[in-house]
Amino acid sequence: MKKLLCSLLAVLMVLSLAGCGKGSPKQAANDFMSAIKKNDEKLLDKIYIGEAGENSVLGELIQIIDETESLGEIGKTLKKYMLEFKYKVVEVEQDGDEAEARVQITTENWAKVLPDLAILIPAKMISMSLDGKSEKAIQKELKKLVDEKRKNTDDVDFYVDLPLILDDGKWKVDLSEQADALLHAITGGWY
Secondary structure, three states, rough: OOOHHHHHHHHHHHHHHHHOOOOOOHHHHHHHHHHHHHOOOOHHHHHEOOOOOOOOOOHHHHHHHHHHOOOOOOHHHHHHOOOOOOOEEEEEEEEEEEEEEEEEEEEOHHHHHHHHHHHHHHHHHHHHHHHOHHHHHHHHHHHHHHHHHHHHHOOOEEEEEEEEEEEOOOOEEEEOOHHHHHHHHHHOOOO
């Protein structure tokens, strides 16, 4: 029993020490991208240098997402789809307390899809409303329209270089130079 207890304590000590490290730029870049996908403001506060408010890249992204929610169910669908981007940290270059993580972002070609939807959605809504269709039926039909447009459009890849700085012993993303490039990539070229 003592051996088991000692072994368990040794494992717990090793795990607790592993959590005390400063992490890596690659992990910080992964955490940052994951936090954006999940709209996790608490995690963003820990790994992002800058404000997440309305005048920041993150604020703009959150505003774009929140504005789509004003469209009702179709807005929620668009928000869900927009945050389904895939990402991969493909390379990290580190020089002392600074690093740069090259991130590949794969997403819908929203630059092609959204302008089409901006024309089709209002026309479909008006037509169905005049035909006396219910709100639920209209939203269902609009979702089909979005799905059809997405299906007929190829995904696009973007590469963004995320600058990172070692700040108070932790790697953090600094978007002061790359904010627009990141927004452009996440929004599939739309922004």
